Amino acid sequence: MRSVRTKKNVGLAELNAIAFFISVTVVLIVFSSSITSLVTFGLGAEFEEDVLMRLQAFVVIVLIALIGLATELILTRHQLTHRTQSLAEEMVSDLKFSREQFRMLYENSPVPYFLMNDDGAIRNPNRATLRLFEGTEEACNALDFFSLARIHTTEGDETSKDDTLSLLRTKIERGLPVTRQEMTIRTIPGAQKWVLASIYSLNKSTQVPFKHLVTLVDITKEKESDTVKTDFLLLASHQLRTPLTTIKWYIDYLLTSKSMKVSDEVREYLEQIYVGNERMIDLITTLLTVSRIEMGTLAPEYTRMHLGEVIDDVLKELEPDIQKKHMKVEKQIDEDDVLTTDRTMMRIAIHNLCTNAIKYSPAEGSIFIEGTFASGMCSLTVRDTGYGIPPSEQEKIFTKMFRASNARQVSANGTGLGLHLTKAFIEKLGGTIDFTSEVNKGTTFVIKLPRVAPDA
Amino acid sequence: MDPSKTILIVDDEESLVNVLARKFEEEGVKVLTAPNGKIGLETALAEHPDIILLDIMMPEMDGFDVMRHLQQDEWGKTVPIILLTNSSSIETVAKAVSTGMSEFLVKTDMRLDDVVDRVKGHLH
Numbered sequence: 001m002r003s004v005r006t007k008k009n010v011g012l013a014e015l016n017a018i019a020f021f022i023s024v025t026v027v028l029i030v031f032s033s034s035i036t037s038l039v040t041f042g043l044g045a046e047f048e049e050d051v052l053m054r055l056q057a058f059v060v061i062v063l064i065a066l067i068g069l070a071t072e073l074i075l076t077r078h079q080l081t082h083r084t085q086s087l088a089e090e091m092v093s094d095l096k097f098s099r100e101q102f103r104m105l106y107e108n109s110p111v112p113y114f115l116m117n118d119d120g121a122i123r124n125p126n127r128a129t130l131r132l133f134e135g136t137e138e139a140c141n142a143l144d145f146f147s148l149a150r151i152h153t154t155e156g157d158e159t160s161k162d163d164t165l166s167l168l169r170t171k172i173e174r175g176l177p178v179t180r181q182e183m184t185i186r187t188i189p190g191a192q193k194w195v196l197a198s199i200y201s202l203n204k205s206t207q208v209p210f211k212h213l214v215t216l217v218d219i220t221k222e223k224e225s226d227t228v229k230t231d232f233l234l235l236a237s238h239q240l241r242t243p244l245t246t247i248k249w250y251i252d253y254l255l256t257s258k259s260m261k262v263s264d265e266v267r268e269y270l271e272q273i274y275v276g277n278e279r280m281i282d283l284i285t286t287l288l289t290v291s292r293i294e295m296g297t298l299a300p301e302y303t304r305m306h307l308g309e310v311i312d313d314v315l316k317e318l319e320p321d322i323q324k325k326h327m328k329v330e331k332q333i334d335e336d337d338v339l340t341t342d343r344t345m346m347r348i349a350i351h352n353l354c355t356n357a358i359k360y361s362p363a364e365g366s367i368f369i370e371g372t373f374a375s376g377m378c379s380l381t382v383r384d385t386g387y388g389i390p391p392s393e394q395e396k397i398f399t400k401m402f403r404a405s406n407a408r409q410v411s412a413n414g415t416g417l418g419l420h421l422t423k424a425f426i427e428k429l430g431g432t433i434d435f436t437s438e439v440n441k442g443t444t445f446v447i448k449l450p451r452v453a454p455d456a
Numbered sequence: 457m458d459p460s461k462t463i464l465i466v467d468d469e470e471s472l473v474n475v476l477a478r479k480f481e482e483e484g485v486k487v488l489t490a491p492n493g494k495i496g497l498e499t500a501l502a503e504h505p506d507i508i509l510l511d512i513m514m515p516e517m518d519g520f521d522v523m524r525h526l527q528q529d530e531w532g533k534t535v536p537i538i539l540l541t542n543s544s545s546i547e548t549v550a551k552a553v554s555t556g557m558s559e560f561l562v563k564t565d566m567r568l569d570d571v572v573d574r575v576k577g578h579l580h
Binding site for chain 1 (some may be wrong): 469471472475476478479482513541542563564567568569
């Protein structure tokens with residue numbers, strides 16, 4: 001629309017100029033013949049008819065050229081002024097359009113946006129912000145963001161919450177960006193909502209008081225569903241394990257009681273039931289852990305640990321199996337073997353790799369465990385001289401319930417969850433797990449983990 | 457074990473209370489039992505046992521609440537408590553509330569003799 005209007009204006013201006021030029025030319029032709037007559041009359045000279053005609057024509061041409069030049073100059077100036085004007089108009093209109101576009105985006109974005117000053121006062125809340133805080137713009141402008149926000153670190157520890165919030169405040173005052181900080185906010189009617197807050201600030205030297213742009217993403221629903229999931233797993237693990245504990249402890253009582261007289265035959269059967277029950281307990285524990293990982297309710301608990309100690313602990317537990325198969329275990333761990341990671345997850349991962357190495361190796365095989373530490377990374381290798389994994393099955397080894405065809409022939413027992421869980425744990429801890437394998441030669445697993453916890 | 461010692465077992469799972477009670481009676485200690493946290497707390501405050509085996513997930517009052525109430529009692533602050541549960545998901549919370557006088561055990565991880573050993577460790 002805008003450009004059509006501008007073109008039309010230019011066309012009119014040109015027509016006007018041409019009309020002006022023609023009328024001026026006609027007037028001048030008439031005027032020039034009068035001038036010529038006056039000049040000849042004034043000089044009192046009588047010229048030949050054709051000389052007079054030539055003189056007249058010359059004057060006309062000169063005048064036409066002069067007028068043409070003048071008109072051209074006027075026209076060019078006119079056009080230039082007009083172009084500048086329309087260009088400015090176009091730019092202003094573009095700016096207005098962009099501003100309107102930005103305003104519409106800001107106002108109607110499903111993500112809450114508002115501006116904030118260093119003290120936490122709120123300005124320009126968009127509609128999503130009003131919905132989030134459940135109040136009017138005036139009510140939102142009267143809020144103090146820092147008194148509504150709470151960062152939850154340790155359960156029930158109010159002091160540390162305030163410390164974390166003041167840390168966040170310092171970060172904002174210094175103009176450092178805050179990205180996806182999980183926190184709760186209190187709405188105007190007093191409800192609690194979970195949000196991910198991101199805060200971007202204009203340059204520190206900028207003299208605008210409301211220079212922090214705050215976006216809050218409402219994650220209350222996700223948080224509630226997390227609680228439901230955790231409650232379910234809590235109940236499931238409790239309900240499934242209680243009857244198994246009853247079986248375990250009663251068999252245990254029959255086997256160890258001083259007052260019960262159990263015949264050797266019955267004792268043997270009871271021991272079989274006991275072993276079966278233990279397998280059931282292991283399976284349920286593993287299944288629940290897998291579910292917790294998949295539902296995202298399992299958070300790593302970072303502690304400082306010595307890798308060598310964890311490996312020794314695992315090997316001690318597996319000693320009876322190692323001896324039964326007359327296997328040779330070699331271990332080589334760097335002297336400085338400290339890393340900060342989740343001890344339980346790491347122990348389960350190492351336990352799974354070592355159990356597999358023992359289980360899927362022929363008697364008198366050997367296992368080599370190596371732990372090296374370099375440039376902030378820990379690298380753990382577990383190599384066996386076992387049956388290996390057939391190449392066609394190698395890409396599936398970390399999938400849930402996978403068991404290699406040759407592994408099934410060797411041992412009927414196995415949940416097919418061990419490697420799946422190991423990979424899930426290692427990835428949760430920010431690491432990677434890789435392997436190489438050759439049938440009847442052996443398998444090598446390599447875990448690479450950062451030595452420090454994220455954000456540590 | 458010292459026959460003058462008394463152990464209080466608080467658990468809503470009757471079969472588990474029974475087997476633990478029989479085991480500890482065989483070990484020669486006096487056994488008290490309670491089917492939920494509320495009765496458990498009352499029994500503890502009235503009888504002052506030497507140690508408490510306390511389940512966490514129970515109706516009426518859970519194990520954490522029992523511990524909190526005991527913390528407000530002069531005697532209750534000093535009694536050793538072994539928290540027992542089958543829910544490893546609350547392990548972290550349980551560890552956090554454990555004090556120097558208490559510890560936390562997952563039932564399915566423990567053999568009866570292990571439980572007896574842990575109790576003996578606190579009764580010295």
